[in-house]
Amino acid sequence: xxxxxxxxxxxxxxxxxxxxxxxxxxxxxxxxxxxxxxxxxxxxxxxxxxxxxxxxxxxxxxxxxxxxxxxxxxxxxxxxxxxxxxxxxxxxxxxxxxxxxxxxxxxxxxxxxxxxxxxxxxxxxxxxxxxxxxxxxxxxxxxxxxxxxxxxxxxxxxxxxxxxxxxxxxxxxxxxxxxxxxxxxxxxxxxxxxxxxxxxxxxxxxxxxxxxxxxxxxxxxxxxxxxxxxxxxxxxxxxxxxxxxxxxxxxxxxxxxxxxxxxxxxxxxxxxxxxxxxxxxxxxxxxxxxxxxxxxxxxxxxxxxxxxxxxxxxxxxxxxxxxxxxxxxxxxxxxxxxxxxxxxxxxxxxxxxxxxxxxxxxxxxxxxxxxxxxxxxxxxxxxxxxxxxxxxxxxxxxxxxxxxxxxxxxxxxxxxxxxxxxxxxxxxxxxxxxxxxxxxxxxxxxxxxxxxxxxxxxxxxxxxxxxxxxxxxxxxxxxxxxxxxxxxxxxxxxxxxxxxxxxxxxxxxxxxxxxxxxxxxxxxxxxxxxxxxxxxxxxxxxxxxxxxxxxxxxxxxxxxxxxxxxxxx
Amino acid sequence: xxxxxxxxxxxxxxxxxxxxxxxxxxxxxxxxxxxxxxxxxxxxxxxxxxxxxxxxxxxxxxxxxxxxxxxxxxxxxxxxxxxxx
Numbered sequence: 001x002x003x004x005x006x007x008x009x010x011x012x013x014x015x016x017x018x019x020x021x022x023x024x025x026x027x028x029x030x031x032x033x034x035x036x037x038x039x040x041x042x043x044x045x046x047x048x049x050x051x052x053x054x055x056x057x058x059x060x061x062x063x064x065x066x067x068x069x070x071x072x073x074x075x076x077x078x079x080x081x082x083x084x085x086x087x088x089x090x091x092x093x094x095x096x097x098x099x100x101x102x103x104x105x106x107x108x109x110x111x112x113x114x115x116x117x118x119x120x121x122x123x124x125x126x127x128x129x130x131x132x133x134x135x136x137x138x139x140x141x142x143x144x145x146x147x148x149x150x151x152x153x154x155x156x157x158x159x160x161x162x163x164x165x166x167x168x169x170x171x172x173x174x175x176x177x178x179x180x181x182x183x184x185x186x187x188x189x190x191x192x193x194x195x196x197x198x199x200x201x202x203x204x205x206x207x208x209x210x211x212x213x214x215x216x217x218x219x220x221x222x223x224x225x226x227x228x229x230x231x232x233x234x235x236x237x238x239x240x241x242x243x244x245x246x247x248x249x250x251x252x253x254x255x256x257x258x259x260x261x262x263x264x265x266x267x268x269x270x271x272x273x274x275x276x277x278x279x280x281x282x283x284x285x286x287x288x289x290x291x292x293x294x295x296x297x298x299x300x301x302x303x304x305x306x307x308x309x310x311x312x313x314x315x316x317x318x319x320x321x322x323x324x325x326x327x328x329x330x331x332x333x334x335x336x337x338x339x340x341x342x343x344x345x346x347x348x349x350x351x352x353x354x355x356x357x358x359x360x361x362x363x364x365x366x367x368x369x370x371x372x373x374x375x376x377x378x379x380x381x382x383x384x385x386x387x388x389x390x391x392x393x394x395x396x397x398x399x400x401x402x403x404x405x406x407x408x409x410x411x412x413x414x415x416x417x418x419x420x421x422x423x424x425x426x427x428x429x430x431x432x433x434x435x436x437x438x439x440x441x442x443x444x445x446x447x448x449x450x451x452x453x454x455x456x457x458x459x460x461x462x463x464x465x466x467x468x469x470x471x472x473x474x475x476x477x478x479x480x481x482x483x484x485x486x487x488x489x490x491x492x493x494x495x496x497x498x499x500x501x502x503x504x505x506x507x508x509x510x511x512x513x514x515x516x517x518x519x520x521x522x523x524x525x526x527x528x529x530x531x532x533x534x535x536x537x538x539x540x541x542x543x544x545x546x547x548x549x550x551x552x553x554x555x556x557x558x559x560x561x562x563x564x565x566x567x568x569x
Numbered sequence: 570x571x572x573x574x575x576x577x578x579x580x581x582x583x584x585x586x587x588x589x590x591x592x593x594x595x596x597x598x599x600x601x602x603x604x605x606x607x608x609x610x611x612x613x614x615x616x617x618x619x620x621x622x623x624x625x626x627x628x629x630x631x632x633x634x635x636x637x638x639x640x641x642x643x644x645x646x647x648x649x650x651x652x653x654x
Contacts, residue, residue, distance in 0.1 A: 205613075205614075206617075206628065208627065227611060227614065228614070231614050231615060231618055232618075233618055233621055233622060235621075347611050376586045376588075377584075377585070377586040378586075378611065378615070400589060401589050401590050401591070401594050404589040404590075405607070408607045409604065409607070412603070412604075412607065416609070417602075417607075417608070417609020417610055417611070417612070418609050418610070418611055420607065420609065422586070422587070422588075423588060423589075424589060457591065458591075
């Protein structure tokens with residue numbers, strides 16, 4: 001691709017970027033690009049078909065290194081993050097460009113500074129012959145390599161430009177998303193460069209700061225995603241939204257209430273783009289007008305006999321069949337019905353449940369694991385884990401909190417933060433139905449239990465085969481205490497039964513459905529501030545959980561006792 | 570200050586729905602993100618929002634010092650105390 005086909009700036013004085021170090025004109029950008037490319041060429045001289053990996057926090061440095069490498073004819077691998085597992089997944093490359101977490105000399109990592117000599121005479125670039133390799137969004141899930149040519153990416157940009165060109169005219173692009181994903185790469189970097197508009201090099205984390213800068217650089221475009229648009233404070237300077245000509249959102253559908261709230265606050269209804277790494281952009285919507293997705297110009301969308309997405313476009317090498325289920329209306333617009341595979345999307349990141357499970361099972365403490373999504377405040381991952389003997393020992397000796405920490409630390413090098421399970425249940429065996437399956441509903445029973453603030457403070461836990469002894473303290477601020485009773489709060493009997501059930505499920509791994517209670521007795525009042533011991537004993541044959549709350553120092557002084565019965569299967 | 574530290578620990582657990590940890594188990598000087606408590610980028614967003622709402626302070630997530638403020642509960646407490654004046 002020729003230089004002039006990629007960059008739309010007319011004059012040397014045109015502004016390309018607001019970089020950390022100040023504004024960068026097109027003339028300066030061109031010079032730095034030529035110098036960076038010359039430095040890179042010197043390193044790659046004996047490698048005619050070089051493969052380089054590129055990760056940068058900053059979009060200005062990123063665009064210099066990207067086009068410098070493309071000018072050298074290299075294949076540029078652009079991963080979603082710079083984690084250790086990502087480096088391993090990328091495999092053999094000639095150079096590691098940008099910011100990489102792990103530095104080792106043999107890995108040949110070049111920070112951008114090392115390749116950016118300020119003054120160096122070098123020939124102007126005229127052509128880009130390299131290619132790009134992206135990975136499917138995500139944090140996990142055996143990310144798939146997706147090869148792109150610059151021509152493909154710019155063909156999509158041309159279509160986006162036709163659709164949004166008038167809206168984007170004279171704007172500065174500000175983003176809360178990274179250019180390491182296709183959406184950010186297209187909308188934050190390639191589109192401004194292609195249409196000759198400036199962009200801000202850093203990625204904003206703070207919407208208030210973005211709004212203030214939008215005013216400073218007005219008019220502006222905000223390249224956003226549901227993660228930020230769904231987390232708002234009304235007191236942010238939303239009135240500065242008038243400086244924005246548009247707010248784009250992609251990475252996952254925006255909830256209707258978020259779209260409405262953003263419009264009310266900023267005066268701009270978000271423009272959503274539906275697409276994927278494999279396909280690039282597919283469709284768009286402004287859901288306040290119409291919740292259905294409108295295919296982009298020259299994009300053909302259809303559903304196969306299983307409702308699965310089929311898409312073709314000028315920026316795809318062939319028809320793509322996806323795992324999104326869709327319903328297409330007669331006018332060509334369509335709705336998304338959800339995924340058909342074990343990939344879930346959490347905060348815009350694809351997470352493969354299978355991968356998280358197989359990573360968990362590399363631990364010697366774990367014999368089996370299942371993961372599922374559970375919404376507790378926010379959507380997150382939950383893990384049901386069957387512990388090995390050594391795992392149970394850790395649970396007993398170091399406690400649940402420490403075990404969870406250790407398991408999260410085990411996963412952390414390989415998974416993005418959002419893919420780390422936030423809820424954990426340790427069981428003897430993964431609950432299964434009569435068909436030997438573990439459907440979501442069955443696993444969910446383990447999580448339907450009591451929210452943590454409804455539980456007493458656990459001082460000590462002791463566990464044996466089918467017995468548990470939990471020493472607890474009753475906090476004065478338990479939500480069940482107010483009004484029960486006004487001047488003399490006591491722990492309600494039903495709450496004590498709930499605690500017995502909770503610890504039975506958690507510590508003994510009871511999976512069945514509760515069916516009835518037997519011989520329930522309440523002997524004395526359990527008051528806030530007091531310490532108590534809960535003893536649980538599970539009778540496997542009868543599927544009954546015997547519980548007893550008593551005073552810690554006096555085995556005889558009993559608060560309550562009874563039996564909880566469960567269904568088999 | 571220790572009152573505020575406790576308050577922040579409670580806030581972290583409540584806002585982030587952390588169920589496997591008690592306030593006592595959060596060490597005041599351990600890293601909140603990455604190693605240590607292991608919070609993620611979305612937690613950072615939510616915790617930032619909660620602090621802004623509760624203490625009516627502004628957080629400039631762009632500045633390098635913000636990273637320092639969010640490094641541990643101790644740092645956060647110092648930051649909140651100073652910001653409230």
